[in-house]
Amino acid sequence: MKRILIIGGVAAGATAAARARRLDNQADITILEAGEDVSFANCGLPYYLGGEIPNRSSLILASPETFDDQYQVKVHTGTEAIKINKEAHTVTTFNKKKGEQTDYSYDKLILAQGGKPVTPPLPGVEKDHVFKLWTLEDMDHIDSFIAQKDPQTAVVVGGGFIGLEMVEALSNRGMKVSLVEKAPQIMINLESEISGFLTEELLSYGVDIHVNKGLSEIKDHQVILDDKSKIEADMVLLSIGVRPTLGLAQEAGLTIGESGGLWVNEYLQTSDSDIYAAGDINEISHRLHDKKIRIPLAGPANRQGRIAAENALGRQKSYKGAMGSSIVKLFDASAGSTGLSLTQAKDAGYEADAVVVHKASYTAYYPGSQKVTLMLIYDKKTGKVLGAQSAGYVGIDKRLDVIATAIAGNLSIEDLEELDLAYAPPFNSPNGPVNMAAFTAVNKNTGFSPSLLAKDVEDYLIGQEAAVIDLRDPISFNKAHLEGSNNLSQNMIRQNMDQIPKDQAILLISEDGQKGHVALRMLHGAGYGKVVNLSGGYLSLERQQRVKAFEHLQVGLFSLPKKEINPSEQTEESEVEKEEITQEGPLVVDVRTPGEYAMGAYPGAVSIPLDELQSRASELGDKDRHIILYCASGARSSYGQRVLMQMGFSQVENGGGLHDMMARA
Numbered sequence: 152m153k154r155i156l157i158i159g160g161v162a163a164g165a166t167a168a169a170r171a172r173r174l175d176n177q178a179d180i181t182i183l184e185a186g187e188d189v190s191f192a193n194c195g196l197p198y199y200l201g202g203e204i205p206n207r208s209s210l211i212l213a214s215p216e217t218f219d220d221q222y223q224v225k226v227h228t229g230t231e232a233i234k235i236n237k238e239a240h241t242v243t244t245f246n247k248k249k250g251e252q253t254d255y256s257y258d259k260l261i262l263a264q265g266g267k268p269v270t271p272p273l274p275g276v277e278k279d280h281v282f283k284l285w286t287l288e289d290m291d292h293i294d295s296f297i298a299q300k301d302p303q304t305a306v307v308v309g310g311g312f313i314g315l316e317m318v319e320a321l322s323n324r325g326m327k328v329s330l331v332e333k334a335p336q337i338m339i340n341l342e343s344e345i346s347g348f349l350t351e352e353l354l355s356y357g358v359d360i361h362v363n364k365g366l367s368e369i370k371d372h373q374v375i376l377d378d379k380s381k382i383e384a385d386m387v388l389l390s391i392g393v394r395p396t397l398g399l400a401q402e403a404g405l406t407i408g409e410s411g412g413l414w415v416n417e418y419l420q421t422s423d424s425d426i427y428a429a430g431d432i433n434e435i436s437h438r439l440h441d442k443k444i445r446i447p448l449a450g451p452a453n454r455q456g457r458i459a460a461e462n463a464l465g466r467q468k469s470y471k472g473a474m475g476s477s478i479v480k481l482f483d484a485s486a487g488s489t490g491l492s493l494t495q496a497k498d499a500g501y502e503a504d505a506v507v508v509h510k511a512s513y514t515a516y517y518p519g520s521q522k523v524t525l526m527l528i529y530d531k532k533t534g535k536v537l538g539a540q541s542a543g544y545v546g547i548d549k550r551l552d553v554i555a556t557a558i559a560g561n562l563s564i565e566d567l568e569e570l571d572l573a574y575a576p577p578f579n580s581p582n583g584p585v586n587m588a589a590f591t592a593v594n595k596n597t598g599f600s601p602s603l604l605a606k607d608v609e610d611y612l613i614g615q616e617a618a619v620i621d622l623r624d625p626i627s628f629n630k631a632h633l634e635g636s637n638n639l640s641q642n643m644i645r646q647n648m649d650q651i652p653k654d655q656a657i658l659l660i661s662e663d664g665q666k667g668h669v670a671l672r673m674l675h676g677a678g679y680g681k682v683v684n685l686s687g688g689y690l691s692l693e694r695q696q697r698v699k700a701f702e703h704l705q706v707g708l709f710s711l712p713k714k715e716i717n718p719s720e721q722t723e724e725s726e727v728e729k730e731e732i733t734q735e736g737p738l739v740v741d742v743r744t745p746g747e748y749a750m751g752a753y754p755g756a757v758s759i760p761l762d763e764l765q766s767r768a769s770e771l772g773d774k775d776r777h778i779i780l781y782c783a784s785g786a787r788s789s790y791g792q793r794v795l796m797q798m799g800f801s802q803v804e805n806g807g808g809l810h811d812m813m814a815r816a
C-alpha cells in the first residue's frame with residue numbers, strides 16, 4: 152500500500168487527494184493542513200464580503216469528515232508541517248491546539264502549501280483595522296470588523312484582481328473606497344487601453360484612484376502615501392501580491408527556480424524524486440514561450456494537483472504549463488486576458504502586433520447587447536495567435552475562452568477568421584467579436600488595411616506629420632476630440648479629394664475603428680498610399696488617454712456616467728426633450744432610438760424612432776409635406792423613407808447619417 156502525504160489542503164492539495172483516491176483504491180492518503188479548513192473556495196471570499204454570496208457555508212467545499220467518508224482520506228487540520236525529513240521519508244508536524252509534534256511517513260510527498268500575501272514592512276500594518284484576504288478566517292475578521300465598527304471609508308492597496316474585487320465588495324458594504332496602486336495603472340498585466348475600461352468603471356462608481364503611489368504609513372483613520380498625501384481610511388485592505396510558501400522546501404534543500412517558485416520538472420517532480428509539488432508554490436513553464444514563471448491562479452493549481460497525484464502514483468503525465476488566462480469582475484464590468492500581452496510577446500522575442508475591435512456582444516438589435524472590446528495579439532511572421540485581452544459588460548469570458556483554446560490549438564489569425572462559432576441573436580453575431588478581430592488582424596497583417604494602436608498615436612503623428620480625419624458625427628466630435636483633427640464624413644472626404652494631396656499621411660479616427668476601415672479602403676482605392684486607421688477608434692484613444700495621458704496630444708474625454716451601488720430610486724430613462732412638430736418648412740425627423748437622440752440631434756429635428764414611424768405618421772401633417780429622415784448612418788432612415796412613401800407621403804427625403812445632416816445645418 153502506497154503512502155501519499157500531502158501538505159496543504161485547499162485547491163491543489165485537495166484535488167491531489169481526491170484524484171489519488173480515484174486512481175488507487177488501496178493507497179493511504181493523508182492531508183496535513185495548517186489552517187482550520189480544507190478545500191474552501193478562496194476565490195469566493197470577496198463575493199461573500201460584498202453580499203453576492205449570502206451563505207458562508209457555501210464557501211466550504213468539503214470538510215475533513217467528507218474527505219474521510221467519500222474518499223477515505225485522512226485530514227489533519229490545525230496541523231502545520233514544520234520539517235521534511237527527506238532521508239527518513241517523514242514530515243514532522245506541530246498541532247498548536249494540542250501542543251503536540253507528530254511525524255507522518257510517506258512514500259511520496261506532495262507539496263501544496265500555496266503562497267502567502269505579501270505584507271509590507273510599514274509603520275501601522277499591524278493595526279486592528281488593517282487586513283489581508285487569503286483565508287476564511289481573514290474573511291471572518293473583515294466581516295465582523297465591518298459589522299462592529301461600521302467603517303465609512305476604506306483604502307485598498309493594490310490594483311490586482313483581489314484588490315479590485317475588494318473595492319467592489321467594500322463599496323457594496325457602503326464605504327467610500329480609495330484604491331492605491333504603485334504601478335502606473337490598475338491590472339498591470341493588461342494593456343493600458345484595456346485597463347482604461349476598468350478605470351472608467353471605478354471612476355463612474357466614485358472610487359478614488361491613486362496610481363504611481365505607494366503606501367508609506369497607516370494611521371488609525373488615515374493612510375499616508377509616499378508623496379505625503381493623506382487618505383481617510385477607517386479600514387485598510389492590503390493586496391499587493393503573493394509569495395510562494397517555500398520555507399519547508401528550502402530547509403529540505405529542494406531546488407528553487409529562477410522566478411522564485413519551487414522548481415519542478417514537467418512531471419511536477421521536485422529535485423527530490425519522491426517529492427512532487429502543485430499549485431501556487433511552483434514555478435511553471437509558460438505554455439507559449441516556455442520560460443519559467445509563476446502563475447498563482449486556481450485553474451493551474453487544480454490541474455497541477457491532479458497531475459501530481461497521478462505521477463506520485465507512478466504515472467508519467469506531463470504538465471504543459473499555463474498561459475495566465477484570467478478574468479476579473481468589477482461592478483458591472485469585466486476584463487481579462489489570455490496568453491501573452493503585446494508587451495510580454497515582444498519581450499519574449501516575438502515579432503508581435505495587435506488590433507482592437509469593439510463589437511457587439513450579440514446582435515445589436517437584441518436587447519441587452521453591449522460592446523465587447525477585444526485586443527487580439529499575434530505573431531506577424533507566422534500569424535500565430537499569441538494572446539487576447541478583452542473588456543466590457545457582457546460576453547467577455549466567452550471571447551477569452553475561445554482564444555485561449557485557439558492558442559492551445561496553435562491556431563493562426565487566418566484560422567480564427569474561419570472559426571465556426573455558435574450564433575443566434577441572443578448569443579453572438581454572425582461575425583462576432585472573435586471573427587471580427589481576426590478579420591481586422593488579417594487585414595492589418597496583409598497590408599490591406601493598415602492600422603495602429605491607440606498607444607502609438609502620438610509617435611505616429613509626430614513621426615509622420617500626419618493629418619487626422621475624425622469621421623464621427625459632429626455632435627460626438629464637439630463633445631470630445633483630438634485637438635488638431637478635422638471632422639469630415641466619408642462623403643465629405645469623397646467630395647473634397649481634389650484638395651487632399653495623394654502623398655499626405657492620414658490617420659483616420661472613427662467611433663470604434665469600423666468606419667475608419669471603410670474610409671481607408673476608399674482612400675486606398677483612390678490612390679492614397681499613406682493612410683492608417685486607428686484601431687479601436689476614439690473609444691480606444693479615450694481609454695488610453697484616461698490611463699496614460701499623452702505627452703503632446705490633447706485628447707478630449709467624454710464625461711463618464713455616474714453609477715450608484717444602490718440607486719435610491721430607479722433612474723428613469725432620460726426623458727427626451729420633445730421638439731414641437733410645426734407645420735412650416737421641411738420637417739426633419741430623427742428615426743434613431745430616444746437614447747441616441749438624447750445624445751445630440753440635428754437642430755429642430757423631432758424624434759420618432761423608426762419602430763413608431765408608421766403608428767405616428769398622422770403627426771407628420773399633410774402627405775405632400777417635405778419630410779427629411781435621418782439616423783446614424785442613413786440605413787434606418789432609408790427604410791423609414793420607404794415606409795412613409797408606401798403610406799402615400801410624396802416628398803420624403805433620406806437625409807442620411809447625422810454627419811451629413813449636420814453639414815446642411
Ligand SMILES: Cc1cc2nc3c(=O)[nH]c(=O)nc-3n(C[C@H](O)[C@H](O)[C@H](O)COP(=O)(O)OP(=O)(O)OC[C@H]3O[C@@H](n4cnc5c(N)ncnc54)[C@H](O)[C@@H]3O)c2cc1C
Nearest residue numbers: 159161162163185194231232264265430431447448449452
Ligand atoms: C481572495 C482570493 C480570491 C481569488 N480569486 C481567484 C480567482 O478568481 N481566480 C483564480 O484563478 N484564482 C483566484 N485566487 C487564487 C487561487 O485561490 C489560488 O491560486 C489557489 O488557491 C492556489 O491553490 P494552492 O493549493 O496552491 O494554494 P492555497 O489554496 O493557498 O492552499 C495552500 C494551503 O496550504 C496550507 N499550508 C501552507 N503551509 C503549510 C504547512 N507548513 N503545513 C500545513 N499546511 C500548510 C495553507 O494553510 C493553505 O490552506 C484567489 C485567491 C484569493 C485569496
